[in-house]
Amino acid sequence: MNVPSVRPVIAEMTGYVPGEQPKWERIIKLNTNENPYPPTPRLKEVLTDDVLNRLRLYPDPVAQTLREEIAAFHGVSPDQVIAANGSDDVLTILARCFLDETHPLAIPVPTYSLYKTLAELQNAPVIAVPLEKENDFALPDDFAEKIRGASIVMIARPNAPTGNAYPLEAMERICDSFRGAVLFDEAYADFAENNCDSFLNDHPNVIISRTFSKSRSLAGIRFGYALAHPEIITEMMKVKDSYNVNALTQLLALTSFRDREYLAETSSRIKATREEFRKKLEAIGFRIIPSQTNFLFAAPPDRSGKAFFEFLRTRQVLVRYFPGEMTGDFVRITIGLPEDMEFLLQCAREFLSSR
Secondary structure, eight states, rough: OOOOOOOOOHHHHHOOOEEEEEEOOOOOOSOOOSSOOOOOHHHHHOOHHHHGGGGGSSSOOOOOHHHHHHHHTTOOOOGGGEEEHHHHHHHHHHHHOOOOOOOOOEEESSSSSSSHHHHHHHOEEEEEEBGGGGGTTBBBTTTHTTTTOOOEEEEEESTTTTOOOOHHHHHHHHHOOOOOOEEOOOOGGGGSSSSSSHHHOOTTTEEEEEESSSTTTTTTTEEEEEEHHHHHHHHHHHSSOTOOOHHHHHHHHHHHHHHHHHHHHHHHHHHHHHHHHHHHHTTOOOOEEEOOSEEEEEEEETOOHHHHHHHHHHHEEEOBOOTTTTTTTTTTOOOHHHHHHHHHHHHHHHHHHHH
């Protein structure tokens, strides 16, 4: 019996490749932007026998309690919130809603590579606009003109893998001039100086996504959400998986969301470590893109990103390398504990002395 054929577009595509999750016994893992600090200790208090017993029941399909809590925090109504299985689920839902053969996706490049993969799954064209590499990966002034005709533009702000945040004024101009949907993927918003929340009031085409995987140290439970005009949320609800957020995730996410003091404390630590590490890397000649995330996009003095990535692996330090003309000079380094960053700095000095 022959194995049945999948759609041609699936057979031809590469697929999204997540960051490596190695099984080494000893490792400093700084490649997937996970938080080095544990989640709020309050989570231990809510995993009771009663909660475990209720796992035999289906979860709330729309996570209404979470939607109400999130809406109150952002100053919107619950019908402007959708809960999701991580912010990647938000992206999948939006791809289902907005993309097909005649409805293109627009993105800057480099950016989060899942955007392009989702477009491929929908057989949708991609309008890719290069960032200005020599200008710290700034958005070109004519970006809005170049993306005309797209159904949705997906903008990671701050951007990954570069770490920079485009000016709010430029983002608002895009919202004003672009006729399609505008997604601001704010996975790293808690490490940034500002965000695009206020755009929701005046721009019905704006969608904002957030995740608990970075600043809230909950990558393992997979929770994210999106904010948008009620009419957009209604359409997104139609295409989400029936029970896309499980019961334990809803409970733990709600508990974490309510502990804003802990979020502020750990995010502040990461930002302080980031700035100290940035200064030390720059002092030994590295080029660092200004970051408003929990990582640094860093190029050695001779721009030998791949060699530095491979050297760090020999020291059991794992960072992320993105080959290509735009990104190949750099490695992306997640901000870990201060002692992790100090060891990486020692490795960087050793690498430079060997060149």
